[in-house]
Amino acid sequence: MVKKRKIIAVSGARSDYDLLYSVYKKLDDDPEIKFKIIITGPHLSDNFGYTAQYIEQDKFDIAGKIFNLVDSNQKIGRIVSIGLQIPSLANILLQEKPDIVLVAGDREESISVSMTCAYMDIAVAHFFGGDIVKDGNIDNSVRYASSKFAHLHFPTLEEHKKTLLRLGEEEDRIFVVGNPALDKILSIPNLTKKEVLKNLNAENKSITNYAVLIQHPDAKQDHKQGERVKISLDALLDYDGHCFINFPNSDAGSNDIIKAYQEYTAKYPDKFTLFQNLDRINYINLLRHAEFLIGNSSSGIVEVASLGLAAINVGERQRGRIPGDNVVFVNNDKKEIRQAIHKVKNNAEFRKQVAKKYNPYSDGYSTEKIIKILKNIEINDRLIYKNITY
Structure with missing residues (x-):
């Protein structure tokens, strides 16, 4: 044997x-x-x-x-x-x-x-x-x-x-x-947007379009994490859709980010929905139906190009990595973030490029x-x- x-x-x-x-x-x-x-x-x-x-x-x-x-x-x-x-x-x-x-x-x-x-x-x-x-x-x-x-x-x-x-x-x-990870994405069954929103208990929020925010601490700015993420949140207040927010990782400063998320979701419940974690089927399908991913998660660089999803990378985290054609890099600046949101939503040439789902990673x-x-x-x-x- x-x-x-x-x-x-x-x-x-x-x-x-x-x-x-x-x-x-x-x-x-x-x-x-x-x-x-x-x-x-x-x-x-x-x-x-x-x-x-x-x-x-x-x-x-x-x-x-x-x-x-x-x-x-x-x-x-x-x-x-x-x-x-x-x-x-x-x-x-x-x-x-x-x-x-x-x-x-x-x-x-x-x-x-x-x-x-x-x-x-x-x-x-x-x-x-x-x-x-x-x-x-x-x-x-x-x-x-x-x-x-x-x-x-x-x-x-x-x-x-x-x-x-x-x-x-x-x-x-x-x-x-x-x-x-891309093998997994390709094998996840498709859910409709309606099914995803129901699974997230968000079917009664009259959501037609939405973004997903995942922003982790910046190692060089751990004492300013709450202030930094509020720049992204303030820019998203001008976005015409809803925003689903995922918890950050456990790095130093994550508690300040979570407090900022909780503050904004309490103040703007019709604008933001916060969750700790989703099972992989609902998470992937949430991304499938999103208009864009924003923040500084490696998912924006490595994974979501395969879904035909635009990603706005905010700040220095992930800089230097090889991106797909779906990524827009911006500084942690409200004006730049707003301009990037406008681009990923309205620039026809960019959207056509993203729709090709080119991903160098697999x-x-x-x-x-x-x-x-x-x-x-x-x-x-x-x-x-x-x-x-x-």
Whole structure:
């Protein structure tokens, strides 16, 4: 009897879970793979919607839950959270003895997982390495450091592969696979706008057109987050449609953003609707019927071009990443934001460009490529004990 390959994924937030859901589902369904998930970070916080519920509802085998998030609204909270995460993570991995561990991106669990696995001689596959964001955010350093600890790389673009090579990573460890989040988007069933509004308890608000706002803290402006997001909210007051607002991530300053959202939704209930999190079917369909996405979420850069949706990126966050043809970059300035809203709604040439759904990040078949590699890669000393090429 052939031994099943044991693969464990570590997920810290709804964002990374949704990005890799199609990979997790495929691994879970594969009879040759024994797949489990470790849940940690904001997933387990009621203040951020306890998004672990979606993993539980998807019925994945959960290897453990690590309650490490220090919800302090201060920058020190992130590093303390990492320190709390590592010992529990190491103990779970010691018990589970996985062949490969999966982790995505540039958040706390990315660095803690890749470093822990490197010290424990466990192969770790890191997703979305080599990406470049020129906003000075600590996430850039975390992403690069995670890549240096990782044994396998699944970057999205050839440009990202070149970055990893410049970091001294060996080429045979790097597999350009695109972004599997787009596989998920293409598979989500369509709901009508009426169905979506009903599911969001917004069918009685007489909404004909709407936008979606997702704005996360700017790492260099954590003490001004409430003031900054109010610029976007004030600009949206001049927009002729409704606006659905999603909670920010757990970075320092997020509490100030949430307070601003709550203030505006209480003051302008006919204009704004606030939610912590939506299940993926309602979330994707909310975007499908929106006029535009606004804020600074990576969804605007990476995902929503595949839906034919315009994105207005406000401020420095996400600057430097390769966008599709759907993105308009603006400063955190009310006049610029208003002009961008006018453009995405009324500029016929731009709307025609967005409607082509050009997305540089995937062809919709990333998951199959990833699964094939994870099943067939040889796990040996050559994989585990890395060298630097320079």
